[in-house]
Amino acid sequence: MTPKEKTSALESDNGVIPKLSGDIRPLIPKLGLRNYWYPASKERSVIWRKPVKISLLGEEICLFRGATGNVVAIQDVCPHRGARLSQGHCHYPGTVACPYHGWVFDESGKNTMVLSEGPVSGVCGKPGTEAKIFPTRTLKGLVFVWIGDAEPAPIEDDVPEEFFDDALVLIGQVVWRCNWEVALENSMDSHVNYVHRNALVVARSGFIARGAQGEHPIFVGNGFAGDVGESNYLRKSPKYDVYPDGRRWPKTNYRRYWTWLFRPLAERARRHIPAPRTARWAGGHRLPGMFRTEFSWDLYTRMCVPIEENLTRVWYYHCLRPEGTFQRLWQRFLYGALHRWIIEYNFSRQDERVMLDQRYDSPEKLSGTDAEVIQWRRLVVTKHFGGRDAHYEYRNPDDIVPDQVPLGRVSVRYLQEKARAKS
Ligand code: FES
Ligand SMILES: [Fe+2]
CATH class of the missing domain: 3.90.380 (Naphthalene 1,2-dioxygenase Alpha Subunit; Chain A, domain 1)
Incomplete structure:
Protein backbone atom coordinates (compact mmCIF):
# COMPACT_ATOMS: atom_id res chain seq x y z
CA MET A 1 0.00 0.00 0.00
CA THR A 2 1.47 3.36 -0.99
CA PRO A 3 1.43 6.24 1.49
CA LYS A 4 -1.24 7.93 -0.65
CA GLU A 5 -3.46 4.84 -0.56
CA LYS A 6 -2.93 4.66 3.18
CA THR A 7 -4.11 8.24 3.59
CA SER A 8 -7.22 7.73 1.52
CA ALA A 9 -7.98 4.51 3.40
CA LEU A 10 -7.61 6.38 6.68
CA GLU A 11 -10.12 8.93 5.59
CA SER A 12 -12.57 6.32 4.37
CA ASP A 13 -15.92 6.50 6.12
CA ASN A 14 -17.98 4.62 3.57
CA GLY A 15 -17.58 1.18 5.10
CA VAL A 16 -14.97 0.07 2.56
CA ILE A 17 -12.34 -2.12 4.17
CA PRO A 18 -8.86 -1.33 2.86
CA LYS A 19 -6.50 -4.04 1.66
CA LEU A 20 -5.18 -5.95 4.64
CA SER A 21 -1.69 -6.63 3.39
CA GLY A 22 1.67 -5.16 4.28
CA ASP A 23 2.09 -2.88 7.25
CA ILE A 24 -1.42 -1.88 8.30
CA ARG A 25 -0.49 -0.20 11.59
CA PRO A 26 -1.35 3.28 10.26
CA LEU A 27 -4.93 2.08 9.71
CA ILE A 28 -5.49 1.16 13.35
CA PRO A 29 -7.64 3.79 15.10
CA LYS A 30 -5.49 5.62 17.62
CA LEU A 31 -8.43 6.12 19.95
CA GLY A 32 -9.87 2.63 19.71
CA LEU A 33 -12.87 1.03 18.06
CA ARG A 34 -16.22 2.75 18.38
CA ASN A 35 -19.60 1.08 18.79
CA TYR A 36 -18.56 -1.24 21.59
CA TRP A 37 -19.17 -1.45 25.34
CA TYR A 38 -16.23 -0.26 27.46
CA PRO A 39 -15.60 -0.34 31.21
CA ALA A 40 -15.59 3.24 32.47
CA SER A 41 -15.57 3.39 36.25
CA LYS A 42 -16.16 1.44 39.41
CA GLU A 43 -19.72 2.02 40.51
CA ARG A 44 -18.68 2.95 44.04
CA SER A 45 -16.63 5.89 42.71
CA VAL A 46 -19.86 7.60 41.67
CA ILE A 47 -21.48 9.17 44.73
CA TRP A 48 -24.92 10.82 44.98
CA ARG A 49 -23.94 14.42 45.69
CA LYS A 50 -21.22 15.10 43.14
CA PRO A 51 -20.73 14.05 39.51
CA VAL A 52 -17.39 12.65 38.38
CA LYS A 53 -15.44 13.05 35.17
CA ILE A 54 -14.00 10.26 33.08
CA SER A 55 -12.33 10.21 29.68
CA LEU A 56 -12.22 7.34 27.24
CA LEU A 57 -11.76 7.04 23.49
CA GLY A 58 -11.32 10.79 23.37
CA GLU A 59 -14.81 11.34 24.84
CA GLU A 60 -15.23 13.48 27.94
CA ILE A 61 -18.00 12.04 30.04
CA CYS A 62 -19.67 13.02 33.30
CA LEU A 63 -21.09 10.28 35.53
CA PHE A 64 -23.84 10.82 38.08
CA ARG A 65 -26.51 8.80 39.87
CA GLY A 66 -29.91 8.42 38.26
CA ALA A 67 -33.15 8.50 40.26
CA THR A 68 -32.99 4.80 41.12
CA GLY A 69 -29.27 4.80 41.86
CA ASN A 70 -28.23 3.64 38.40
CA VAL A 71 -25.08 5.31 37.05
CA VAL A 72 -25.79 7.72 34.18
CA ALA A 73 -23.21 8.90 31.62
CA ILE A 74 -23.74 12.32 30.06
CA GLN A 75 -21.46 14.38 27.81
CA ASP A 76 -19.17 16.54 29.91
CA VAL A 77 -19.81 19.68 27.88
CA CYS A 78 -22.83 21.81 28.72
CA PRO A 79 -25.01 22.48 25.64
CA HIS A 80 -25.48 26.08 26.86
CA ARG A 81 -21.96 27.49 26.76
CA GLY A 82 -19.61 24.59 27.23
CA ALA A 83 -18.95 24.48 30.97
CA ARG A 84 -18.17 21.10 32.51
CA LEU A 85 -21.11 19.26 34.01
CA SER A 86 -18.67 17.15 36.03
CA GLN A 87 -17.80 20.31 37.99
CA GLY A 88 -21.44 20.85 38.87
CA HIS A 89 -23.75 19.52 41.56
CA CYS A 90 -26.52 16.98 42.01
CA HIS A 91 -29.04 19.23 43.81
CA TYR A 92 -31.98 16.93 43.02
CA PRO A 93 -31.94 13.13 42.85
CA GLY A 94 -31.37 11.83 39.34
CA THR A 95 -30.03 15.11 37.95
CA VAL A 96 -26.84 17.04 37.41
CA ALA A 97 -26.65 20.85 37.37
CA CYS A 98 -24.11 22.76 35.30
CA PRO A 99 -21.81 24.85 37.54
CA TYR A 100 -22.16 27.96 35.34
CA HIS A 101 -25.81 29.01 34.86
CA GLY A 102 -27.41 26.09 36.63
CA TRP A 103 -29.03 24.22 33.77
CA VAL A 104 -30.28 21.01 35.31
CA PHE A 105 -30.22 17.82 33.23
CA ASP A 106 -32.09 14.62 34.01
CA GLU A 107 -30.96 11.12 33.10
CA SER A 108 -32.47 11.34 29.64
CA GLY A 109 -30.30 14.42 29.00
CA LYS A 110 -33.28 16.80 29.08
CA ASN A 111 -32.78 20.30 30.46
CA THR A 112 -35.50 20.42 33.13
CA MET A 113 -34.63 23.58 35.11
CA VAL A 114 -32.53 26.71 34.66
CA LEU A 115 -31.62 27.72 38.20
CA SER A 116 -30.14 31.10 37.26
CA GLU A 117 -33.26 32.18 35.33
CA GLY A 118 -36.09 30.70 37.36
CA PRO A 119 -39.29 28.84 36.40
CA VAL A 120 -40.10 31.41 33.71
CA SER A 121 -36.96 30.64 31.71
CA GLY A 122 -37.78 30.55 28.02
CA VAL A 123 -34.91 28.25 27.10
CA CYS A 124 -35.70 25.51 29.61
CA GLY A 125 -36.59 22.23 27.91
CA LYS A 126 -36.48 23.72 24.43
CA PRO A 127 -35.71 21.18 21.68
CA GLY A 128 -31.97 21.21 21.01
CA THR A 129 -30.96 21.99 24.60
CA GLU A 130 -30.51 18.30 25.47
CA ALA A 131 -27.14 16.87 26.49
CA LYS A 132 -25.99 13.62 24.90
CA ILE A 133 -26.50 10.53 27.03
CA PHE A 134 -24.29 7.45 26.68
CA PRO A 135 -26.03 4.13 27.42
CA THR A 136 -24.66 2.46 30.57
CA ARG A 137 -24.94 -0.87 32.32
CA THR A 138 -23.45 -1.77 35.69
CA LEU A 139 -22.25 -5.35 36.17
CA LYS A 140 -20.50 -6.65 39.29
CA GLY A 141 -19.80 -3.10 40.43
CA LEU A 142 -18.26 -1.99 37.14
CA VAL A 143 -19.96 0.63 34.98
CA PHE A 144 -19.87 -0.12 31.26
CA VAL A 145 -20.56 2.63 28.74
CA TRP A 146 -21.57 2.25 25.10
CA ILE A 147 -19.24 4.43 23.04
CA GLY A 148 -20.58 5.01 19.55
CA ASP A 149 -23.39 6.48 17.55
CA ALA A 150 -25.08 3.23 16.52
CA GLU A 151 -27.75 1.51 18.62
CA PRO A 152 -26.08 -0.40 21.48
CA ALA A 153 -25.24 -4.02 20.69
CA PRO A 154 -26.07 -6.73 23.26
S1 FES B 1 -22.67 26.81 30.44
FE1 FES B 1 -23.82 25.36 31.45
S2 FES B 1 -25.49 26.44 32.22
FE2 FES B 1 -24.39 27.90 31.09
FE1 LIG C 1 3.90 -9.31 29.42
Missing part, protein backbone atom coordinates in the same frame (compact mmCIF):
# COMPACT_ATOMS: atom_id res chain seq x y z
CA ILE A 155 -23.57 -6.19 26.07
CA GLU A 156 -23.00 -9.96 26.32
CA ASP A 157 -21.10 -9.71 23.03
CA ASP A 158 -18.48 -7.35 24.46
CA VAL A 159 -18.21 -8.25 28.14
CA PRO A 160 -16.87 -11.61 29.37
CA GLU A 161 -19.31 -14.34 30.35
CA GLU A 162 -18.37 -14.32 34.05
CA PHE A 163 -20.04 -10.90 34.48
CA PHE A 164 -23.40 -12.55 33.87
CA ASP A 165 -23.34 -15.42 36.36
CA ASP A 166 -22.40 -15.97 40.01
CA ALA A 167 -18.62 -15.88 39.48
CA LEU A 168 -16.45 -13.77 41.75
CA VAL A 169 -14.89 -11.05 39.60
CA LEU A 170 -12.20 -8.97 41.30
CA ILE A 171 -11.49 -5.77 39.46
CA GLY A 172 -8.34 -3.66 39.35
CA GLN A 173 -7.00 -0.93 37.11
CA VAL A 174 -3.74 0.74 36.23
CA VAL A 175 -2.79 3.41 33.70
CA TRP A 176 -0.08 2.89 31.09
CA ARG A 177 1.47 5.80 29.22
CA CYS A 178 1.28 4.22 25.78
CA ASN A 179 -1.25 3.66 23.01
CA TRP A 180 -4.01 1.08 23.59
CA GLU A 181 -2.96 -1.06 20.63
CA VAL A 182 0.66 -1.14 21.77
CA ALA A 183 -0.58 -2.15 25.22
CA LEU A 184 -2.71 -4.93 23.81
CA GLU A 185 -0.20 -6.30 21.31
CA ASN A 186 2.13 -6.82 24.24
CA SER A 187 0.14 -9.88 25.22
CA MET A 188 0.21 -11.74 21.92
CA ASP A 189 3.75 -12.84 21.28
CA SER A 190 6.75 -14.71 22.72
CA HIS A 191 7.96 -12.07 25.19
CA VAL A 192 6.68 -13.68 28.40
CA ASN A 193 9.55 -16.03 29.13
CA TYR A 194 12.05 -13.25 28.47
CA VAL A 195 10.56 -9.98 29.77
CA HIS A 196 9.04 -11.65 32.81
CA ARG A 197 11.89 -14.03 33.59
CA ASN A 198 12.32 -12.43 37.00
CA ALA A 199 8.68 -11.69 37.77
CA LEU A 200 7.61 -13.26 41.02
CA VAL A 201 4.70 -15.08 39.45
CA VAL A 202 6.75 -16.48 36.57
CA ALA A 203 9.69 -17.54 38.68
CA ARG A 204 7.47 -19.27 41.19
CA SER A 205 5.48 -21.29 38.70
CA GLY A 206 8.12 -22.20 36.17
CA PHE A 207 6.38 -20.49 33.30
CA ILE A 208 9.56 -20.29 31.36
CA ALA A 209 8.97 -22.47 28.32
CA ARG A 210 10.74 -21.07 25.31
CA GLY A 211 9.99 -21.97 21.73
CA ALA A 212 9.84 -20.48 18.31
CA GLN A 213 7.09 -22.50 16.69
CA GLY A 214 4.33 -20.47 15.10
CA GLU A 215 1.47 -19.66 17.44
CA HIS A 216 -1.80 -20.25 15.68
CA PRO A 217 -4.63 -18.05 16.79
CA ILE A 218 -8.07 -19.60 16.38
CA PHE A 219 -10.82 -17.18 15.40
CA VAL A 220 -13.79 -17.66 17.72
CA GLY A 221 -16.48 -15.30 19.03
CA ASN A 222 -15.24 -11.73 18.71
CA GLY A 223 -11.53 -12.48 18.61
CA PHE A 224 -8.87 -15.16 18.85
CA ALA A 225 -8.20 -17.99 21.22
CA GLY A 226 -4.85 -19.72 21.63
CA ASP A 227 -4.34 -23.31 20.52
CA VAL A 228 -3.71 -25.47 23.63
CA GLY A 229 -1.16 -27.50 21.68
CA GLU A 230 1.11 -24.46 21.82
CA SER A 231 0.43 -23.57 25.42
CA ASN A 232 3.39 -23.03 27.69
CA TYR A 233 1.72 -25.32 30.18
CA LEU A 234 1.75 -28.29 27.85
CA ARG A 235 5.15 -27.70 26.34
CA LYS A 236 8.44 -28.25 28.14
CA SER A 237 11.69 -26.46 27.47
CA PRO A 238 15.12 -27.97 27.92
CA LYS A 239 17.03 -26.70 30.97
CA TYR A 240 18.73 -24.24 28.72
CA ASP A 241 19.10 -23.51 25.02
CA VAL A 242 22.50 -23.83 23.39
CA TYR A 243 23.25 -21.56 20.46
CA PRO A 244 25.58 -22.62 17.60
CA ASP A 245 28.52 -20.74 19.07
CA GLY A 246 28.08 -22.50 22.40
CA ARG A 247 26.42 -19.69 24.34
CA ARG A 248 23.66 -20.77 26.72
CA TRP A 249 20.36 -19.24 27.71
CA PRO A 250 19.34 -18.91 30.47
CA LYS A 251 22.86 -18.28 31.67
CA THR A 252 22.22 -19.63 35.15
CA ASN A 253 20.08 -22.32 36.72
CA TYR A 254 19.04 -20.40 39.78
CA ARG A 255 15.50 -19.78 38.47
CA ARG A 256 14.98 -23.52 38.17
CA TYR A 257 15.84 -24.07 41.84
CA TRP A 258 13.48 -21.32 42.85
CA THR A 259 10.78 -22.79 40.66
CA TRP A 260 11.36 -26.27 42.07
CA LEU A 261 10.85 -24.87 45.56
CA PHE A 262 7.55 -23.24 44.72
CA ARG A 263 6.14 -25.67 42.19
CA PRO A 264 3.83 -27.53 44.62
CA LEU A 265 2.30 -24.23 45.73
CA ALA A 266 1.96 -23.00 42.17
CA GLU A 267 0.27 -26.21 41.04
CA ARG A 268 -2.16 -25.91 43.92
CA ALA A 269 -2.95 -22.32 43.05
CA ARG A 270 -3.61 -23.23 39.44
CA ARG A 271 -6.44 -25.49 40.53
CA HIS A 272 -8.38 -22.35 41.50
CA ILE A 273 -8.33 -21.11 37.92
CA PRO A 274 -11.78 -21.72 36.50
CA ALA A 275 -12.01 -22.99 32.95
CA PRO A 276 -13.96 -20.66 30.67
CA ARG A 277 -17.51 -21.87 30.13
CA THR A 278 -17.48 -21.30 26.38
CA ALA A 279 -14.75 -21.24 23.75
CA ARG A 280 -15.69 -17.70 22.76
CA TRP A 281 -14.48 -16.48 26.17
CA ALA A 282 -11.39 -18.72 26.40
CA GLY A 283 -7.89 -17.28 26.72
CA GLY A 284 -6.79 -15.09 23.83
CA HIS A 285 -7.80 -11.71 22.46
CA ARG A 286 -11.26 -10.25 22.17
CA LEU A 287 -12.72 -7.08 20.75
CA PRO A 288 -12.75 -4.28 21.56
CA GLY A 289 -9.41 -4.66 23.38
CA MET A 290 -9.18 -7.61 25.74
CA PHE A 291 -6.54 -10.17 26.53
CA ARG A 292 -7.67 -13.20 28.55
CA THR A 293 -5.55 -15.93 30.03
CA GLU A 294 -5.67 -18.83 32.48
CA PHE A 295 -2.75 -17.64 34.49
CA SER A 296 -1.41 -17.90 37.99
CA TRP A 297 -4.54 -17.85 40.23
CA ASP A 298 -7.45 -16.98 38.05
CA LEU A 299 -8.91 -16.58 34.61
CA TYR A 300 -7.85 -13.03 34.08
CA THR A 301 -8.58 -10.34 31.57
CA ARG A 302 -6.61 -7.26 30.68
CA MET A 303 -8.94 -4.79 29.03
CA CYS A 304 -7.12 -1.89 27.35
CA VAL A 305 -9.24 1.25 27.14
CA PRO A 306 -7.78 4.22 25.27
CA ILE A 307 -7.98 7.46 27.24
CA GLU A 308 -5.88 9.54 24.87
CA GLU A 309 -3.59 8.57 22.03
CA ASN A 310 -0.73 7.71 24.36
CA LEU A 311 -2.59 6.94 27.54
CA THR A 312 -4.39 3.68 28.26
CA ARG A 313 -6.45 2.55 31.21
CA VAL A 314 -5.88 -1.15 31.75
CA TRP A 315 -8.67 -2.90 33.63
CA TYR A 316 -8.05 -6.28 35.17
CA TYR A 317 -10.92 -8.70 35.66
CA HIS A 318 -9.88 -11.64 37.82
CA CYS A 319 -12.45 -14.41 37.55
CA LEU A 320 -12.71 -17.05 40.27
CA ARG A 321 -15.44 -19.48 41.20
CA PRO A 322 -14.95 -20.10 44.93
CA GLU A 323 -17.44 -22.27 46.77
CA GLY A 324 -19.08 -20.73 49.80
CA THR A 325 -18.92 -17.38 51.52
CA PHE A 326 -15.69 -18.05 53.39
CA GLN A 327 -13.83 -18.95 50.21
CA ARG A 328 -15.16 -15.83 48.50
CA LEU A 329 -13.92 -13.65 51.34
CA TRP A 330 -10.60 -15.46 51.43
CA GLN A 331 -10.04 -14.94 47.70
CA ARG A 332 -10.91 -11.27 48.07
CA PHE A 333 -8.40 -10.98 50.87
CA LEU A 334 -5.67 -12.77 48.90
CA TYR A 335 -6.26 -10.51 45.93
CA GLY A 336 -6.01 -7.32 47.99
CA ALA A 337 -3.05 -8.50 50.04
CA LEU A 338 -0.99 -10.32 47.45
CA HIS A 339 -2.23 -11.19 43.99
CA ARG A 340 -3.00 -7.68 42.95
CA TRP A 341 0.53 -6.51 43.56
CA ILE A 342 2.07 -9.60 41.96
CA ILE A 343 0.09 -9.39 38.71
CA GLU A 344 -0.91 -5.78 38.24
CA TYR A 345 2.36 -4.23 39.41
CA ASN A 346 5.29 -6.61 39.67
CA PHE A 347 4.40 -8.49 36.47
CA SER A 348 2.66 -5.83 34.40
CA ARG A 349 5.06 -2.99 35.10
CA GLN A 350 7.70 -5.07 33.35
CA ASP A 351 5.53 -4.88 30.24
CA GLU A 352 4.94 -1.17 30.69
CA ARG A 353 8.65 -0.45 30.99
CA VAL A 354 9.25 -1.92 27.54
CA MET A 355 6.22 -0.34 25.89
CA LEU A 356 6.64 3.25 27.10
CA ASP A 357 9.38 4.05 24.65
CA GLN A 358 8.60 1.41 22.05
CA ARG A 359 8.43 2.86 18.53
CA TYR A 360 5.28 1.97 16.66
CA ASP A 361 6.17 3.76 13.45
CA SER A 362 9.52 2.20 12.57
CA PRO A 363 9.74 -0.72 10.11
CA GLU A 364 9.11 -4.17 11.62
CA LYS A 365 10.55 -7.59 10.83
CA LEU A 366 8.05 -9.97 12.33
CA SER A 367 8.69 -13.51 13.56
CA GLY A 368 6.49 -16.60 13.33
CA THR A 369 5.46 -16.04 16.95
CA ASP A 370 3.94 -12.71 15.93
CA ALA A 371 1.20 -14.51 13.99
CA GLU A 372 -1.50 -13.36 16.36
CA VAL A 373 -0.32 -9.75 16.19
CA ILE A 374 -0.86 -9.84 12.44
CA GLN A 375 -4.28 -11.46 12.70
CA TRP A 376 -5.36 -9.07 15.43
CA ARG A 377 -4.39 -5.98 13.42
CA ARG A 378 -6.41 -7.27 10.48
CA LEU A 379 -9.40 -7.83 12.70
CA VAL A 380 -9.20 -4.33 14.20
CA VAL A 381 -8.83 -2.64 10.82
CA THR A 382 -11.72 -4.70 9.41
CA LYS A 383 -14.01 -3.62 12.24
CA HIS A 384 -12.83 -0.02 12.20
CA PHE A 385 -13.64 0.46 8.54
CA GLY A 386 -16.44 -2.06 8.06
CA GLY A 387 -18.23 -1.66 11.40
CA ARG A 388 -18.61 -4.18 14.20
CA ASP A 389 -20.63 -6.60 12.08
CA ALA A 390 -18.18 -6.61 9.17
CA HIS A 391 -17.19 -10.08 7.99
CA TYR A 392 -13.67 -11.11 8.97
CA GLU A 393 -11.64 -13.37 6.68
CA TYR A 394 -10.43 -15.85 9.28
CA ARG A 395 -7.86 -18.55 8.68
CA ASN A 396 -8.24 -21.22 11.32
CA PRO A 397 -6.03 -24.28 11.70
CA ASP A 398 -7.79 -27.49 10.61
CA ASP A 399 -10.53 -25.31 9.11
CA ILE A 400 -12.33 -25.10 12.44
CA VAL A 401 -15.53 -23.11 12.16
CA PRO A 402 -15.53 -20.20 14.66
CA ASP A 403 -18.75 -21.10 16.46
CA GLN A 404 -17.80 -24.79 16.64
CA VAL A 405 -14.44 -24.48 18.36
CA PRO A 406 -14.30 -27.22 21.01
CA LEU A 407 -13.41 -25.92 24.48
CA GLY A 408 -10.73 -28.61 24.73
CA ARG A 409 -8.90 -27.02 21.83
CA VAL A 410 -8.49 -23.66 23.53
CA SER A 411 -8.52 -24.22 27.30
CA VAL A 412 -5.79 -26.02 29.22
CA ARG A 413 -7.76 -25.76 32.45
CA TYR A 414 -10.74 -27.44 30.81
CA LEU A 415 -8.52 -30.37 29.79
CA GLN A 416 -6.93 -30.58 33.23
CA GLU A 417 -10.29 -30.61 34.99
CA LYS A 418 -11.58 -33.24 32.61
CA ALA A 419 -8.55 -35.44 33.26
CA ARG A 420 -8.95 -34.96 37.01
CA ALA A 421 -12.62 -35.91 36.90
CA LYS A 422 -11.73 -39.11 35.04
CA SER A 423 -8.98 -40.24 37.41
